[in-house]
Amino acid sequence: xxxxxxxxxxxxxxxxxxxxxxxxxxxxxxxxxxxxxxxxxxxxxxxxxxxxxxxxxxxxxxxxxxxxxxxxxxxxxxxxxxxxxxxxxxxxxxxxxxxxxxxxxxxxxxxxxxxxxxxxxxxxxxxxxxxxxxxxxxxxxxxxxxxxxxxxxxxxxxxxxxxxxxxxxxxxxxxxxxxxxxxxxxxxxxxxxxxxxxxxxxxxxxxxxxxxxxxxxxxxxxxxxxxxxxxxxxxxxxxxxxxxxxxxxxxxxxxxxxxxxxxxxxxxxxxxxxxxxxxxxxxxxxxxxxxxxxxxxxxxxxxxxxxxxxxxxxxxxxxxxxxxxxxxxxxxxxxxxxxxxxxxxxxxxxxxxxxxxxxxxxxxxxxxxxx
Numbered sequence: 001x002x003x004x005x006x007x008x009x010x011x012x013x014x015x016x017x018x019x020x021x022x023x024x025x026x027x028x029x030x031x032x033x034x035x036x037x038x039x040x041x042x043x044x045x046x047x048x049x050x051x052x053x054x055x056x057x058x059x060x061x062x063x064x065x066x067x068x069x070x071x072x073x074x075x076x077x078x079x080x081x082x083x084x085x086x087x088x089x090x091x092x093x094x095x096x097x098x099x100x101x102x103x104x105x106x107x108x109x110x111x112x113x114x115x116x117x118x119x120x121x122x123x124x125x126x127x128x129x130x131x132x133x134x135x136x137x138x139x140x141x142x143x144x145x146x147x148x149x150x151x152x153x154x155x156x157x158x159x160x161x162x163x164x165x166x167x168x169x170x171x172x173x174x175x176x177x178x179x180x181x182x183x184x185x186x187x188x189x190x191x192x193x194x195x196x197x198x199x200x201x202x203x204x205x206x207x208x209x210x211x212x213x214x215x216x217x218x219x220x221x222x223x224x225x226x227x228x229x230x231x232x233x234x235x236x237x238x239x240x241x242x243x244x245x246x247x248x249x250x251x252x253x254x255x256x257x258x259x260x261x262x263x264x265x266x267x268x269x270x271x272x273x274x275x276x277x278x279x280x281x282x283x284x285x286x287x288x289x290x291x292x293x294x295x296x297x298x299x300x301x302x303x304x305x306x307x308x309x310x311x312x313x314x315x316x317x318x319x320x321x322x323x324x325x326x327x328x329x330x331x332x333x334x335x336x337x338x339x340x341x342x343x344x345x346x347x348x349x350x351x352x353x354x355x356x357x358x359x360x361x362x363x364x365x366x367x368x369x370x371x
Contacts, residue, residue, distance in 0.1 A: 006160065013157040014361060016150050021354030023134070023147035030131035031204070032347035035332050035340055037124050047089075047114040048105040054086045055109040060252040064090060064111045068104055072116065073097040080251060080270040082108070084287060089114060132211060145212030152205050154353075155198055162191045183363050190356035193349055200346045207330040210323075220326075221319035231317050235299040235308055237279040242303045250305050258282045258298050261310055266295075272302060279308055286313065292328045 033040070042049045061080060068074055074094040078101070081091040089105040096102060101119040106112065119125065126135070134140035164173050174195070176188040209216040218228035251270060258268055266285045273280065280302040286294045297311040316324075328334040332343025 009157045009160050013154060013161060014357075017154055017354065017357050018361065020147040020150045020154075021358060023143060024151055025351050025354045026134065027131055027144055027147065028347050028350035028353075030127050032344050032351065033127055034124070034131060035344040035347065037127075041124055045115070048117075049089060050087050051089055051107045051109065051114070053109070058090075058108040059111050060249050061090070061108075061255060062247075062249050062251050064106055064108070065092065065251065067111050068092065068094070068106070068113060071113075072102065072104075074102075076274065077272055078274070079272070081267070082255060082269075083267045084265050093119060141212060145209070148205055148208050148212055151350075152202065152209075155194075155202050155205065158191070158194050159198060162195055186356050186359050186363075190353065190360060194353065197346045197349055200342060201350055204330055204332075204343065204346070207326050210326050210330075217323070220322055221317075224319035224322050225317045230323075231320060233281070233297070233311075235279045235281070236277060237273075237302050238306075238308070239301050239303040240276055245304065247305070254280070254282060254300055254305060257300075257307060258284055261298055262286075262296050262312070264288050278302075291325070292333055293324045295324070 061082070065077060065080070069077075072094075073096050075097055076095040077092065078095065079091075079093040081093075083089075090108040092104045092106060094102055094104070102116050103119050103122070104116045105114045107114055120129075129135050132141060132144060134143060136143070162173060164170055174192065176185065176192045178185060180188070210220070217230070221230050222228040254270060255268060262284045264284075264286045266287045268282060268284045271281045271283065280300045282298045282300065283295050284298070286296065294313055296313045299308040299311070300306065301308060313321075325334070332340045
């Protein structure tokens with residue numbers, strides 16, 4: 001390899017690493033926490049997830065909604081989430097009279113609110129905001145996006161720098177000599193484990209770009225569907241004004257209709273648009289599949305409850321199917337706990353890279369100063 005080229009790559013690797021190090025540390029550390037978000041959240045907040053006693057029948061959803069609307073002054077229901085697991089709570093998201101978004105975890109058998117928390121006040125909502133936006137809104141999103149692009153370059157340039165001049169030295173590069181000096185162990189830890197985690201970190205970084213850049217997401221659709229345009233998940237609502245007709249068991253009927261259309265086992269979520277343009281969308285997750293995030297949709301008139309259309313998973317474009325896999329790949333949940341543990345360990349290691357890289361740089365500065 002050309003010596004000048006490798007030297008220039010090394011300089012870019014150094015200065016871009018120093019520039020993005022703090023952001024990489026924050027994103028990697030929060031990412032490792034988010035890998036086990038549901039497990040950790042359920043451990044610390046069991047009342048949000050589980051009911052105390054499983055009974056024979058659940059209350060109609062509309063009865064429960066009427067109760068929380070009255071008691072908590074809820075003016076708008078945004079989402080209703082039911083679960084196939086009989087021990088799971090009913091999750092409802094709504095806006096109160098003070099325009100505050102609240103999440104309710106409710107016992108579906110008794111209608112008792114087990115806990116209610118501000119949507120943006122959840123610990124993991126804050127961690128996710130820190131992971132994606134540094135809690136700085138669009139500016140933070142731009143910073144994490146650029147840092148993610150830099151990290152992709154750092155991975156690729158790191159491979160160039162790690163690659164030995166002669167293949168006979170490959171074995172040495174693949175092992176970490178713990179008995180060596182701290183300086184050597186630090187360098188080996190940074191580069192050798194960097195090699196072993198390279199592919200997983202590259203996949204996590206590239207999939208992460210989906211949330212930072214529209215052009216990256218459009219590229220997925222262009223490669224998969226031949227067009228960069230993402231198919232719309234929305235269906236226009238035919239009724240423009242609420243007729244105020246009798247709406248007894250309105251949402252319960254929608255859940256029942258969805259189950260009659262899609263007979264597979266799964267969790268179901270109703271999303272209610274706040275505008276008058278779009279229809280009500282129901283998403284049913286197919287938990288019978290080994291791969292996560294396989295869902296089918298049904299659309300209903302948000303005012304009358306009239307069935308409009310179905311959109312089964314089989315009808316999704318190739319781009320949509322790939323896009324739905326991005327999240328489980330990025331979080332490591334694609335194949336359950338084995339890939340989750342791998343993603344957790346790899347993200348933790350990624351958080352050490354800016355630190356070990358900084359130590360390598362300061363060690364070299366001291367060495368030059370002594371000459």
